[in-house]
Amino acid sequence: VKDNIDIAGWPTTAACPEFSYVPAEDAAVVKRLRDAGAIPIGKGNLDQFATGLVGTRSPYGVARNAVAPGWLPGGSSSGSASSVAAGLCVFSLGTDTAGSGRVPAAFQELVGWKPTKGLLSTRGVVPACRSLDCVSVFANSVADAAVIMDVAAGFDVLDPYSRKIGVDKPAGRRIGVPKALDFSGDPDTPGLFADAVERLRSLGFETEEIDLTPFVEAAKLLYEGPWVAERWAAVGDFVAGKPDSVFPVTRRILEASQGWDAVATFRAQDKLREFARQAEQVWEAVDALLLPTTPCLYQVARVLEEPYQTNATLGRYTNFMNLLDLCAVAIPAGRARGGTVPWGVTLAARCGCDAALLEIAATFHGEAWERNPQGGIPVVVCGAHLEGLALHWQLADRGARLVSRTRTAPVYRMFAMPCEGNIPPRPALIRDETKGAAIEVEVWSLVPADFGDFVSKIPAPLGIGKVLLEDGKELPGFIAEPRAIEGAEEITALGAWRAFLGKSPSA
Incomplete structure (x- = not known):
């Protein structure tokens, strides 16, 4: 600099x-x-x-x-x-x-x-x-x-x-x-x-x-x-x-x-x-x-x-x-x-x-031109799709660009869903205005075609909805159906999926 x-x-x-x-x-x-x-x-x-x-x-x-x-x-x-x-x-x-x-x-x-x-x-x-x-x-x-x-x-x-x-x-x-x-x-x-x-x-x-x-x-x-x-x-x-x-x-x-x-x-x-x-x-x-x-x-x-x-x-x-x-x-x-x-x-x-x-x-x-423009669609991730974690390749293979590392508004609870077959453990983010906390997230950007392909492959009970960030922006991101937390461990107090992975040897 x-x-x-x-x-x-x-x-x-x-x-x-x-x-x-x-x-x-x-x-x-x-x-x-x-x-x-x-x-x-x-x-x-x-x-x-x-x-x-x-x-x-x-x-x-x-x-x-x-x-x-x-x-x-x-x-x-x-x-x-x-x-x-x-x-x-x-x-x-x-x-x-x-x-x-x-x-x-x-x-x-x-x-x-x-x-x-x-x-x-x-x-x-x-x-x-x-x-x-x-x-x-x-x-x-x-x-x-x-x-x-x-x-x-x-x-x-x-x-x-x-x-x-x-x-x-x-x-x-x-x-x-x-x-x-x-x-x-x-x-x-x-x-x-x-x-x-x-x-x-x-x-x-x-x-x-x-x-x-x-x-x-x-x-x-x-x-x-x-x-x-x-x-x-x-x-x-x-x-x-x-x-x-x-x-x-x-x-x-x-x-x-x-x-x-x-x-x-x-x-x-x-x-x-x-x-x-x-x-x-x-x-x-x-x-x-x-x-x-x-x-x-x-x-x-x-x-x-x-x-x-x-x-x-x-x-x-x-x-x-x-x-x-x-x-x-x-x-x-x-x-x-x-x-x-x-x-x-x-x-x-x-x-x-x-x-x-x-x-x-x-x-x-002499360069190929493959710019990911500002017009890309943002997606907020909070779990296995974070950079360096098990499912991040699904973003990387689609040329996703990191926009920011930030936190949600303090209105979310996070639960650890257990492994299912070859799917690694994943968090479930549930909005709760009374018991929620701020959760660490990353915002990535995908061109529209890749965003659609990425979203189409997300298995239930997770999906894409609007996630409220601490700066007041509301962006597309991972949320969960209510049934996702049945039998799941609440980890809201940890404030981050990485903190849960560091705490749980089996994760």
């Missing part, structure tokens, strides 16, 4: 030791993932206060590029990308305001998903540009990123920037490719990009040349316009009070942001709207864009010598995404420098097209 995202009880430093604090609560996105079974294993290094695309602006040192040592790891989510690329975890969380979830993915051969703004809550994240910030995901596959999307996405009423927006807007097969691109003289990336375009065509996508000018002009506003002052609004009081605790390059950028006034801000907003209107004409002709994630590649030593212009160059094709309200996914697209240094391309689409964009990315990446 990038160290500008809160984990309860763990210090959040934003790569500034004197800024460090220990949060009492998880960031909203971390909580959603932990509730679904994710286990945080560490915090990732970053460009201080998430200001940079390079991964070199941290008092903790430069995060190592796990694929190409000596070359940039990318930033600002450098440690998040390096941890996945090194095999330390299956996925990681970063943030992405200007490209911080995509540049490290390109440089370390990963998938980097930047969601639609407001799709994942940013509550519990140290702000960079609060109005533009996104929590991003690094993974080894598009399929893994899609799983995290389905778990982590959701409206958060406590986050003023959260949006009630879905991910399933359709996107077709018309891909826009810029007429002219500036690769800053890199000897390899132009050829790699041409190969990526040809790969899309070979996969059956239509390509259409587009004018990228309004997008590039919008990108310049992020650091050459008043949005950089939003960074000062976030951490300026701390920087002003403890300037010596801030990394020199970062401090210079933040202090320079104070010169913007209200008049300049409104003028810049007007310019952005003009560029957005021009970009809309492009979107009338295409469904997605294919872009270089970065124009070129840099070694760490080069960036340390010239930290400002190199960083600006890397953001040429990333900085406009959030200003223009787009979603994006970075994917590997070969290696440069004789096959030793990873590089990648980015697919971008309009807000809410995240799932369709990931499907295009999966096709490009």
Whole structure:
């Protein structure tokens, strides 16, 4: 987890030791993932206060590029990308305001998903540009990123920037490719990009040349316009009070942001709207864009010598995404420098097209696309179908996805039904408003066809009804007919089927 995202009880430093604090609560996105079974294993290094695309602006040192040592790891989510690329975890969380979830993915051969703004809550994240910030995901596959999307996405009423927006807007097969691109003289990336375009065509996508000018002009506003002052609004009081605790390059950028006034801000907003209107004409002709994630590649030593212009160059094709309200996914697209240094391309689409964009990315990446969407049907299980127990295979074989581990409302009694032939012991859940208690359960999600097949094979006296959870939701789940408790042992006081199995050697 990038160290500008809160984990309860763990210090959040934003790569500034004197800024460090220990949060009492998880960031909203971390909580959603932990509730679904994710286990945080560490915090990732970053460009201080998430200001940079390079991964070199941290008092903790430069995060190592796990694929190409000596070359940039990318930033600002450098440690998040390096941890996945090194095999330390299956996925990681970063943030992405200007490209911080995509540049490290390109440089370390990963998938980097930047969601639609407001799709994942940013509550519990140290702000960079609060109005533009996104929590991003690094993974080894598009399929893994899609799983995290389905778990982590959701409206958060406590986050003023959260949006009630879905991910399933359709996107077709018309891909826009810029007429002219500036690769800053890199000897390899132009050829790699041409190969990526040809790969899309070979996969059956239509390509259409587009004018990228309004997008590039919008990108310049992020650091050459008043949005950089939003960074000062976030951490300026701390920087002003403890300037010596801030990394020199970062401090210079933040202090320079104070010169913007209200008049300049409104003028810049007007310019952005003009560029957005021009970009809309492009979107009338295409469904997605294919872009270089970065124009070129840099070694760490080069960036340390010239930290400002190199960083600006890397953001040429990333900085406009959030200003223009787009979603994006970075994917590997070969290696440069004789096959030793990873590089990648980015697919971008309009807000809410995240799932369709990931499907295009999966096709490009050579993956089968079998997403279990948010439209799956939930099923609450409390006994032998719990993960790791005797009948869980009936869910696993149908591709069920874990949604959460939680408890029922305190209105249920639980009984242990004895074994019947080759059927293992199972609990019977009976609703009782007066003698009930909260019972531990898991919520799984099945696509409609698999849900119907699963339910049709449940033997009496069990069945599927509505189960009331502690958060007030009422979901389909296992319940029992009254006759199920005849001669059965009541185990309500244990509060969980696993507790009963641990107590009963014969179970």
